[in-house]
Amino acid sequence: MTHTSEPVALPGGRAEWTKCPGCDALIYHKRLDRNLWVCPECDHHVRMGARARIELLVDPDSFREAELDPVMPDPLAFSDSRPYRDRLAAANANSRESEAVIVGAALLGGREVVLAVMEFSFMGGSMGLEVGRRVSEAAELALRERKPLIVVCASGGARMQEGVFSLLQMARTAVAFARLREAGVLSVCVLTDPTYGGVSASFASLGSVVIAERGAHVGFAGPRVVQETIRAALPVDFQAAESQLLHGLVDRVENRADLRSLLIRLADLHAGESSTTGADPVPEPAATRSTGSPAMRDSWEVVQAARSVDRPTTADYLRLAFDDFVELHGDRSFADDPAVVGGVASLAGRSVVVIGSQKGHTVKELVAHNFGMAHPEGYRKAVRLMEHAEMFGMPVVTFVDTPGAHPGPDAEERGQSIAIAEAIMRSSRLRVPVVAVITGEGGSGGALALCTSDRLLVLENAFLSVISPEGCAAILWRSASSAPAAARALQLGAPHLLHSGIATSVVPEPVGGAQADPAACARTLREVIVRELEELNDVSPADLLSGRQERFSRLGGAALMTPLTTEIAS
Ligand SMILES: [Zn+2]
Known part of the structure; x- marks a missing residue:
């Protein structure tokens, strides 16, 4: 679905080395870890799990995960080559997460925020009923407490196994984000590699600020689908974050290392603290105000x-x-x-x-x-x-x-x-x-x-x-x-x-x-x-x-005629 792939784990005694998906360089794990999983050779941003992402973004030890009733919806009792329930259990075991998104509250630069971070390794970060519920409830919590909502997106799209129920999560989350907008509560969506389909076409695009992480691929239809449809080569930067920026689709593209400080600044700027405490004193009206006649110049x-x-x-x-x-x-x-x-x-x-x-x-x-x-x-x-x-x-x-x-x-x-x-x-x-x-x-x-x-x-x-x-x-x-x-x-x-x-x-x-x-x-x-x-x-x-x-109607002197009326003089 996307251009990038996961880092390749190397067999036989070389497990502490990772092959960069961007440049094929072999990089020592600890070095990659120190560099926030950004390749020191080519700047490729390797995909990150949700827990590591939370650790990267919020104040140390401040994350409190929301306690959620364990739900494993299977509304269609779906089965392909394997029952959906088995796939869920396997995803659970492999990722050690209960679903494809983790929600909770944390401190960001000392300010309380609500957090929803998607886990791509859980069934490709796909959105079904539970992801839709968690993201919407995170938005509702942010709304109730008037705290910024930070959502880190990573998803292949809607979860097929839950059928049309998955599709409707686009509407559920969109409503939740609309309510944040109406209330003037900040929501920031960070689009990471990859963000596609039903997630991209709903809440991921509806943050009041949308930031793409450098190198992330973002779109509605994946490049393979697009290529098969148009039967022509796609540009190398197709759906890349940098191309999204050029096309006006995201507010910013940010390096992983700069995300945290940017989120802190955005939260501060949108905090609605209009007090001028600590700021410059308001200057007295002085000579700067030219209400008299400024000098005539040619x-x-x-x-x-x-x-x-x-x-x-x-x-x-x-x-x-x-x-x-x-x-x-x-x-x-x-x-x-x-x-x-x-x-x-x-x-x-x-x-x-x-x-x-x-x-x-x-x-x-x-x-x-x-x-x-x-x-x-x-x-x-x-x-x-x-x-x-x-x-x-x-x-x-x-x-x-x-x-x-x-x-x-x-x-x-x-x-x-x-x-x-x-x-x-x-x-x-x-x-x-x-x-x-x-x-x-x-x-x-x-x-x-x-x-x-x-x-x-x-x-x-x-x-x-x-x-x-x-x-x-x-x-x-x-x-x-x-x-x-x-x-x-x-x-x-x-x-x-x-x-x-x-x-x-x-x-x-x-x-x-x-x-x-x-x-x-x-x-x-x-x-x-x-x-x-x-x-x-x-x-x-x-x-x-x-x-x-009034200011515009005054221009050019007083009214030259009586106000217009629809009454016909008799
Ligand atoms: Zn590299």
């Missing part, structure tokens, strides 16, 4: 400054202005768009979701991030992360610096307009505070997708425009060389945005611009964002929604 100079490749990017601000950041990738349906970066961050004691356009400083970086021009999957990632924020009651902070949405046939075919429209609509109705910062270029609809907010901050050398000055010049002046004239006619720059009521404040930049001192600019930005979030913290969701709507 619009074309602003455009050029905003486009400087030395300006800090979203990744720079994440590093310089935030205390922690776990990037979450992908739109969970097509791809991970490198032009949009996002995830969960910590800012002065508060967890926030950050979403931003990402450019780069070098040609290589710019190309890798498509010059900050997002495809539809970038906006769909943004929407997914906005919903993540709403689920956990976290404010959203966006950073906008894009020449515009990617113009191309691929983007059009995948619904660029729809993706942008959905992002604008979704952010306009989020029941959590949204603070948007235009840090550089705010190019048209592709920028506005991340600007619909309660507060719109604009850096001194940033702008928002309906069209690029070059595009405007080409259409109206019939010459791209008239871009400076177009920039001035469009009044590009922070002062116009503030005076027109579109921006709520202008953030001053260091002398020479943000690019002259990124750290200083990030410090100022941090102060301003912390203050804005503090102010928005006490605003009710209903007031956030009505406030946003």
Whole structure:
């Protein structure tokens, strides 16, 4: 069913050696064990049993296994060449486990979590009634006690011997995970090698965060089935974790050695402890808040400054202005768009979701991030992360610096307009505070997708425009060389945005611009964002929604006509 195989036990006096399934190297057991069963020669992650996995992940000696009534369901009294009951008994004897999943509670970095860890050696980790029951009950326990649920998946799929009862466990577990989402309780699914079929197509894909272990193979249909169907060679990385990441299907791919620390950070970031104890004091409103008139600058100079490749990017601000950041990738349906970066961050004691356009400083970086021009999957990632924020009651902070949405046939075919429209609509109705910062270029609809907010901050050398000055010049002046004239006619720059009521404040930049001192600019930005979030913290969701709507309807002056009515004047 999968590409990888179990390590080969070598006969005759060489039992302390294991042959790596990745590179065939003979590795001394103790060395492999010390290296967490990751091949020191080729980095192949050898499959791990559930008990070893628990030991690897949780605080030492903290795991308490749930006491479960012994159940061995055999609803069909199934028998092939052997009765199912005999197979269960054999699996039990071989694995020394009572079923294909172990559930319990443990401490993770000192925090209580609920754990469900699958044991692949028990009938291929297949899901029947008992696995479905245990996973669902673990989710119910996490829900009742509002503790994070960590599920480590390893499964070939549904258990045939329990017939359609197995199939329905997909629904049972999905309901349990839906309830966790509705309640804003964190669930993290770690997909290990292999995770397939009914497990992959139910709870394994429904965690609020889904992490694939490096080298794991994950999919619905196994590669053999797919190959027999299409009768063509499959790519070597078919269904590999790294390919899942590229296709936007998992949040992250993680090395085994880094899993524990990542889970601890995720649990901390989603703990819902919004107290600012131990954090920076909230800064007094100071000179950073430009409610007065920011200095008028030539619009074309602003455009050029905003486009400087030395300006800090979203990744720079994440590093310089935030205390922690776990990037979450992908739109969970097509791809991970490198032009949009996002995830969960910590800012002065508060967890926030950050979403931003990402450019780069070098040609290589710019190309890798498509010059900050997002495809539809970038906006769909943004929407997914906005919903993540709403689920956990976290404010959203966006950073906008894009020449515009990617113009191309691929983007059009995948619904660029729809993706942008959905992002604008979704952010306009989020029941959590949204603070948007235009840090550089705010190019048209592709920028506005991340600007619909309660507060719109604009850096001194940033702008928002309906069209690029070059595009405007080409259409109206019939010459791209008239871009400076177009920039001035469009009044590009922070002062116009503030005076027109579109921006709520202008953030001053260091002398020479943000690019002259990124750290200083990030410090100022941090102060301003912390203050804005503090102010928005006490605003009710209903007031956030009505406030946003009101802000947009006020633009451009008072209503020019009496409100529309369906009554016909008599
Ligand atoms: Zn190897």
